[in-house]
Amino acid sequence: MTFEGALSIALPELILSIGALALLALGAFLGNKSTRLIASGAGLVLVVAAAAAVLGPRGAAFHGGFVQDAAAVYSKVVIYLISAVGILLGEPWLKRVKNSRFEYPVLILLAALGMGMMASAGDLISSYIGVELQSLALYVMAAFQRDDSKASEAGLKYFILGALSSGILLYGASLIYGFAGSTRFVDISAAVHAGAGTGVIFGVVFLMCGIAFKASAAPFHMWTPDVYEGAPTPVVAFMTAAPKMAALVLFARVLENGFPGAVKQWSQVLIAIAIISMVWGAFAGLAQKNLKRLWAYSSIANVGYALVGLSTGTQEGVQSMLVFMTLYLIDVTGFFACLTALSRDGRPMEKFEDMAGLMKERPGIALCMTAFALSGLGLPPFSGFWGKVYVFKAAADANLGWLAALGLLSSVVAAFYYLRLIKTMWFDPPAGRTDAAPMDARGVAFAAAAFSFPVVLPALALLDPLSRAAASAFGLN
Amino acid sequence: MEAIAFYVLAVVSVVAALMVVVSRNPVHSVLFLILTFFTAAGLFVLLGAEFLAMLVVVVYVGAVAVLFLFVVMMLDVDFASLREGFVRYLPIGGIAALVLAVEMILVSTAVAERGAASHVHAVVATGLSNTETIGWVLYTNYAYYFEAAGMVLLVAMIGAIVLTLRHKPGIKRQNIAAQTARTPATGMAIIKGVKIGEGIAE
Numbered sequence: 124m125t126f127e128g129a130l131s132i133a134l135p136e137l138i139l140s141i142g143a144l145a146l147l148a149l150g151a152f153l154g155n156k157s158t159r160l161i162a163s164g165a166g167l168v169l170v171v172a173a174a175a176a177v178l179g180p181r182g183a184a185f186h187g188g189f190v191q192d193a194a195a196v197y198s199k200v201v202i203y204l205i206s207a208v209g210i211l212l213g214e215p216w217l218k219r220v221k222n223s224r225f226e227y228p229v230l231i232l233l234a235a236l237g238m239g240m241m242a243s244a245g246d247l248i249s250s251y252i253g254v255e256l257q258s259l260a261l262y263v264m265a266a267f268q269r270d271d272s273k274a275s276e277a278g279l280k281y282f283i284l285g286a287l288s289s290g291i292l293l294y295g296a297s298l299i300y301g302f303a304g305s306t307r308f309v310d311i312s313a314a315v316h317a318g319a320g321t322g323v324i325f326g327v328v329f330l331m332c333g334i335a336f337k338a339s340a341a342p343f344h345m346w347t348p349d350v351y352e353g354a355p356t357p358v359v360a361f362m363t364a365a366p367k368m369a370a371l372v373l374f375a376r377v378l379e380n381g382f383p384g385a386v387k388q389w390s391q392v393l394i395a396i397a398i399i400s401m402v403w404g405a406f407a408g409l410a411q412k413n414l415k416r417l418w419a420y421s422s423i424a425n426v427g428y429a430l431v432g433l434s435t436g437t438q439e440g441v442q443s444m445l446v447f448m449t450l451y452l453i454d455v456t457g458f459f460a461c462l463t464a465l466s467r468d469g470r471p472m473e474k475f476e477d478m479a480g481l482m483k484e485r486p487g488i489a490l491c492m493t494a495f496a497l498s499g500l501g502l503p504p505f506s507g508f509w510g511k512v513y514v515f516k517a518a519a520d521a522n523l524g525w526l527a528a529l530g531l532l533s534s535v536v537a538a539f540y541y542l543r544l545i546k547t548m549w550f551d552p553p554a555g556r557t558d559a560a561p562m563d564a565r566g567v568a569f570a571a572a573a574f575s576f577p578v579v580l581p582a583l584a585l586l587d588p589l590s591r592a593a594a595s596a597f598g599l600n
Numbered sequence: 601m602e603a604i605a606f607y608v609l610a611v612v613s614v615v616a617a618l619m620v621v622v623s624r625n626p627v628h629s630v631l632f633l634i635l636t637f638f639t640a641a642g643l644f645v646l647l648g649a650e651f652l653a654m655l656v657v658v659v660y661v662g663a664v665a666v667l668f669l670f671v672v673m674m675l676d677v678d679f680a681s682l683r684e685g686f687v688r689y690l691p692i693g694g695i696a697a698l699v700l701a702v703e704m705i706l707v708s709t710a711v712a713e714r715g716a717a718s719h720v721h722a723v724v725a726t727g728l729s730n731t732e733t734i735g736w737v738l739y740t741n742y743a744y745y746f747e748a749a750g751m752v753l754l755v756a757m758i759g760a761i762v763l764t765l766r767h768k769p770g771i772k773r774q775n776i777a778a779q780t781a782r783t784p785a786t787g788m789a790i791i792k793g794v795k796i797g798e799g800i801a802e
């Protein structure tokens with residue numbers, strides 16, 4: 124393939140990187156006054172990149188290091204659009220706390236670039252570089268409020284544990300390279316076609332531990348509650364959404380493209396991770412008083428559900444993961460948009476007792492949060508229910524009915540904390556007046572809530588064929 | 601001869617690595633770390649990877665270890681108190697080390713039995729030095745990774761600036777244009793008729 128052909132396949136990434144560089148240079152000259160301009164530019168770049176992904180040519184480029192297939196396109200569109208929402212939430216918030224810096228949208232662009240690389244990784248090297256690009260940008264964003272000791276702690280904790288997990292991931296990758304003789308997934312799958320030996324299995328397990336850390340699946344979730352609690356709320360909204368999608372798609376890429384011959388070996392590891400995530404996410408969430416920590420545990424449990432889909436190793440399983448994650452991302456972004464919108468006397472409201480009687484004080488936002496809680500609970504007809512239907516059906520079809528039952532049980536346990544939030548908002552006496560909610564965060568919250576109930580039904584009719592086409596790109600049965 | 605060189609380098613490397621952990625003086629630890637890197641570079645030369653050996657010396661000895669040395673000397677870290685937990689953490693650390701050792705032995709036996717990568721295809725023609733080989737592929741086959749790694753470094757740079765750079769108000773900066781544009785008319789004030797013993801007002 125010619126170099127031009129390769130570049131045209133990687134057009135979305137090219138747009139993102141050139142856009143990020145240009146906006147960075149512009150910001151360096153214009154200073155922090157231009158943040159609004161840079162942020163709108165970055166949002167535009169993300170939308171254009173998503174359009175380029177849909178319209179651009181497909182295929183493998185750079186000697187198989189970059190794969191642009193239906194799965195990559197599907198996940199990139201989701202990732203880029205959700206990242207644009209991250210800018211929409213983050214930039215006005217930073218302006219309100221008087222920390223408006225033009226680097227914030229640029230960092231989101233670069234993180235989105237890393238996530239795009241992860242979604243179309245065809246090689247161990249490109250997956251690693253994508254993971255690293257994405258996480259480095261996130262470490263900086265977690266500590267963006269550098270004068271806040273909690274945010275600095277969150278950034279440092281995230282960085283140190285993230286570096287450790289990258290080390291584990293690299294160790295696994297080097298073992299795989301040593302035993303399979305190639306870093307390219309196509310060649311690896313040919314080498315381990317007849318079944319993986321001990322060395323390769325070691326490598327795969329290490330690699331999976333590294334990616335599970337990035338997706339914050341238990342037992343590699345230790346950083347999640349602390350980082351979510353300390354990091355600025357709009358950053359958390361970004362961190363819970365797009366990076367998880369990218370990590371799960373990377374899981375699918377590595378395992379389905381690289382090790383289709385070793386499904387038996389890796390699926391049991393994935394099942395174990397999924398069970399621990401679902402159960403721990405449900406039980407540990409019961410004891411939380413801070414909503415950001417609570418939603419961290421909820422996200423751990425939700426990654427567990429998505430992994431249930433992946434662990435089946437079937438096309439239906441991959442499709443269920445894609446649908447589940449898409450619906451979950453919108454829910455979780457909406458929830459954190461609500462938290463961004465709420466403050467009392469200029470202080471963010473993050474605790475359960477702050478939410479008391481919110482229904483009387485701010486009925487719009489309280490209704491949105493009720494919708495997200497019910498959706499997280501998996502109550503029909505909210506979007507969370509449909510995601511779980513896909514995942515559990517895929518598990519049941521792959522003779523993993525017991526796993527689906529376990530997931531159902533853990534979501535019954537988790538129902539307690541979702542319902543407690545609703546009870547606090549609706550029936551407890553009001554805790555006092557709240558500040559006026561800013562337009563941007565409220566708009567995102569209302570849009571996400573509208574998606575989570577009525578819009579999800581027509582949207583599913585659209586998502587279903589798209590995600591099926593995406594999942595079929597893995598060539599499974 | 602090669603076997604002797606290997607054993608000398610290997611023993612020195614392991615002993616130096618051990619000394620990094622056990623020596624009391626942190627500066628000594630860093631110096632032993634440098635020794636470890638050097639012997640590792642020697643091992644790479646024995647393997648025929650002379651470019652990698654040079655990289656280890658330049659990057660790890662030249663940059664990383666010297667940076668460590670600066671950090672150790674400049675930061676006032678109380679290493680004695682850090683060391684206090686050593687005995688307390690020994691059991692759990694020992695278990696982790698044991699697990700790692702067992703894993704490595706398992707992997708090495710697997711290598712010994714079946715050989716690692718059995719069918720490695722050389723990317724370019726043999727007969728080139730490995731510096732040349734890397735040069736051949738780095739900007740062609742691996743151009744994508746090379747550029748992407750550049751983006752990672754860019755993020756690291758942005759991050760360092762975002763998190764540490766502070767513009768303090770009230771700092772007097774040099775303005776060369778203003779300095780050179782000074783004329784006697786703007787730079788001087790001539791005051792006439794100053795009386796002796798009274799001085800002038802500001």
